[in-house]
Amino acid sequence: MTEKIICRAPFPYGEVHACSNLICYCSDFRFRRAIEKLERVLGIHLNCDGLQIPGSIKSVNDENGEGPVSGWIEVLHKLHGAKNIFIIAHAAKCGAYAESGIRFESEEDEQSFHEGELRKARGLIEGIILGARVRMIYARLSQNRRQVEFVEIA
Numbered sequence: 001m002t003e004k005i006i007c008r009a010p011f012p013y014g015e016v017h018a019c020s021n022l023i024c025y026c027s028d029f030r031f032r033r034a035i036e037k038l039e040r041v042l043g044i045h046l047n048c049d050g051l052q053i054p055g056s057i058k059s060v061n062d063e064n065g066e067g068p069v070s071g072w073i074e075v076l077h078k079l080h081g082a083k084n085i086f087i088i089a090h091a092a093k094c095g096a097y098a099e100s101g102i103r104f105e106s107e108e109d110e111q112s113f114h115e116g117e118l119r120k121a122r123g124l125i126e127g128i129i130l131g132a133r134v135r136m137i138y139a140r141l142s143q144n145r146r147q148v149e150f151v152e153i154a
């Protein structure tokens, strides 16, 4: 077998196996770069498990906190101990919801729907990870649609 190293990247962890944060977000390629920046702005980029799945917390809600995706959150918490959980929903027609036939009348309508989804998921995740501090973030587009604005939902 022949092999060739195609990339080297920093691994600053040594034997550290615990982290403080978990971020759950949608697989949608349009938001990946923006989320990397958000992680740096939050100061969690080197100390964060990432759960990237289609629709982000949609599956947690659909399975009412008792299915495979909720199980992954539980497993990551058991393995690495994160207590700060960031859950992100996004604008611009998340395909996972479109697939379920959900349509929005306006961007305001879309945001308010996702705020409801975030609140439901927060409740479920607090039931999965006791003592979790769940922060809800909505990723929407700026007026000129050239930037992502992350809004923390209180």
Ligand SMILES: [Zn+2]
Binding pocket: 026, 027, 028, 054, 055, 056, 090, 093, 094, 095, 096
């Ligand atoms: Zn999506």
